[in-house]
Amino acid sequence: xxxxxxxxxIDTPVPAATGISGxxxxxxxxxxxxxxxxxxxxxxxxxxxxxxxxxxxxxARGEASLYITLSETEDELRASATSHGWELTGIExxxxxxxxxxxxxxxxxxxxxxxxLELGETTKRIFEAFERVQPVRVVLDSLSExxxxxxxxxxxxxxxxxxxxxxxxxxxxxxxxxxxxSDSNDKTVHSVAHGVIxxxxxxxxxxxxxxxxxxxxxxxxxxxxxxxxxxxxTGGIDAFPRLVSSEHRKEFPREVLKxxxxxxxxxxxxxxxxxxxxLILGPAGTGKSLLALTFVLxxxxxxxxxxxxxxxxxxxxxxxxAIGLGIDLQAMVDSGALFVEQVDAAELTPGEFxxxxxxxxxxxxxxTIVIDxxxxxQAAMPEEHAVVLHMHELLQYLNRxxxxxxxxxxxxxxxxxMKAPVDVTYLADTVxxxxxxxxxxxxxxxxxxxxxRTSSHEDTIREFRIGSTGFRLGxxxxxFHGVLRGVLRGVPTFTGGPEGLRLMVDDTP
Numbered sequence: 001x002x003x004x005x006x007x008x009x010i011d012t013p014v015p016a017a018t019g020i021s022g023x024x025x026x027x028x029x030x031x032x033x034x035x036x037x038x039x040x041x042x043x044x045x046x047x048x049x050x051x052x053x054x055x056x057x058x059x060a061r062g063e064a065s066l067y068i069t070l071s072e073t074e075d076e077l078r079a080s081a082t083s084h085g086w087e088l089t090g091i092e093x094x095x096x097x098x099x100x101x102x103x104x105x106x107x108x109x110x111x112x113x114x115x116x117l118e119l120g121e122t123t124k125r126i127f128e129a130f131e132r133v134q135p136v137r138v139v140l141d142s143l144s145e146x147x148x149x150x151x152x153x154x155x156x157x158x159x160x161x162x163x164x165x166x167x168x169x170x171x172x173x174x175x176x177x178x179x180x181x182s183d184s185n186d187k188t189v190h191s192v193a194h195g196v197i198x199x200x201x202x203x204x205x206x207x208x209x210x211x212x213x214x215x216x217x218x219x220x221x222x223x224x225x226x227x228x229x230x231x232x233x234t235g236g237i238d239a240f241p242r243l244v245s246s247e248h249r250k251e252f253p254r255e256v257l258k259x260x261x262x263x264x265x266x267x268x269x270x271x272x273x274x275x276x277x278x279l280i281l282g283p284a285g286t287g288k289s290l291l292a293l294t295f296v297l298x299x300x301x302x303x304x305x306x307x308x309x310x311x312x313x314x315x316x317x318x319x320x321x322a323i324g325l326g327i328d329l330q331a332m333v334d335s336g337a338l339f340v341e342q343v344d345a346a347e348l349t350p351g352e353f354x355x356x357x358x359x360x361x362x363x364x365x366x367x368t369i370v371i372d373x374x375x376x377x378q379a380a381m382p383e384e385h386a387v388v389l390h391m392h393e394l395l396q397y398l399n400r401x402x403x404x405x406x407x408x409x410x411x412x413x414x415x416x417x418m419k420a421p422v423d424v425t426y427l428a429d430t431v432x433x434x435x436x437x438x439x440x441x442x443x444x445x446x447x448x449x450x451x452x453r454t455s456s457h458e459d460t461i462r463e464f465r466i467g468s469t470g471f472r473l474g475x476x477x478x479x480f481h482g483v484l485r486g487v488l489r490g491v492p493t494f495t496g497g498p499e500g501l502r503l504m505v506d507d508t509p
């Protein structure tokens with residue numbers, strides 16, 4: 001017998017927004033209405049703040065909202081809200097404390113445990129508060145108190161099921177908070193709840209604490225898995241969904257962007273393609289940052305906007321150095337052509353950094369991005385494999401948005417066998433290598449292109465100088481050998497005649 005399958009149309013309710021745009025993105029719109037959710041995390045991870053924002057969003061939509069607290073007093077909740085500039089208008093706060101007769105030893109009954117009386121009384125008063133307010137959104141803070149009153153896993157599970165069915169009959173969307181202080185291994189509510197959100201706080205060896213969240217369960221809805229960074233600021237929580245580059249595609253012309261230096265354009269095979277990534281690699285002092293600024297200047301002259309993220313250098317010093325190249329960064333900032341951010345690696349998470357970059361691309365229409373340097377970015381996230389994964393997604397996203405990205409990486413050491421702190425050369429479309437070399441008793445700089453995916457490029461090595469007119473490149477160093485192998489150690493060697501030295505850049509400024 002053949003069984004015929006028919007598609008059944010199901011009305012999907014509009015998700016209940018949490019009031020945190022990043023979290024709603026992670027949850028594919030928000031929380032399914034009329035369900036019970038578990039929000040768990042150790043003390044200090046931000047559960048109360050998130051729950052309050054959830055109720056405030058409901059109140060802003062005209063929904064009755066109820067905050068039932070078993071652990072904090074009403075005064076503490078209002079003081080916490082005031083610190084964020086909130087007034088909690090439209091939110092009913094119900095402070096549930098044990099009745100006085102249960103706290104009086106003379107009134108204790110010997111035939112029943114006091115916990116039995118307290119658990120029954122607690123549940124009764126929760127239902128009474130609900131019947132009085134008739135809320136659409138409820139926060140129950142926290143489950144640790146109910147778990148202690150239940151005293152056994154069986155009674156605790158039955159109590160949670162009773163609460164779940166009661167709230168479900170009244171079509172309320174409920175956040176149950178668990179601070180994991182009584183039994184962090186108890187997964188009773190995990191199996192009962194419609195969805196589970198876990199908040200975590202990490203303490204690095206140096207710098208501010210890092211917070212992240214993860215949705216570990218969500219019945220009947222796709223969500224963005226994995227860990228997502230979030231921060232608590234004055235005004236509430238900002239969540240930063242993990243960037244997935246494959247979700248962002250945009251059509252744009254694959255044109256070649258030229259610099260002001262004809263020699264540099266020749267070296268790069270004509271220029272840099274729009275929507276590609278360029279890695280500028282070299283030891284300290286070779287001019288990586290200033291080379292990147294020449295491309296920022298080119299973007300401004302084309303009438304495009306650029307964004308500069310500086311990890312390592314103080315902005316005042318960078319602006320002064322750029323003036324020496326004839327690049328007035330301050331004028332570009334004042335005109336709106338350039339956005340400059342000083343990034344403190346000790347205070348910033350990779351997720352927040354990606355969100356900042358995305359904002360400039362999506363909102364400010366930035367088409368040139370400079371990250372100076374990747375060493376500072378790595379300091380924000382010590383795990384090397386995670387650095388590569390985050391940077392891969394970020395570069396892929398920028399490429400698909402038509403933004404041209406320039407990254408600098410400082411190699412360790414000035415001489416000999418230099419190494420980068422993390423190998424990302426395979427991620428970049430173009431790799432520019434800067435080096436020192438010795439010639440005629442002077443320390444000089446050399447530039448070469450060691451990789452370019454999008455087109456052919458010159459395979460020569462050229463000397464360059466940095467002056468008031470910018471970068472000046474000389475002719476190919478055809479009479480030198482070993483420029484890229486050794487530095488200040490007897491190599492490179494010069495094999496040409498006196499006329500060969502005239503191929504080098506003129507010493508005049």
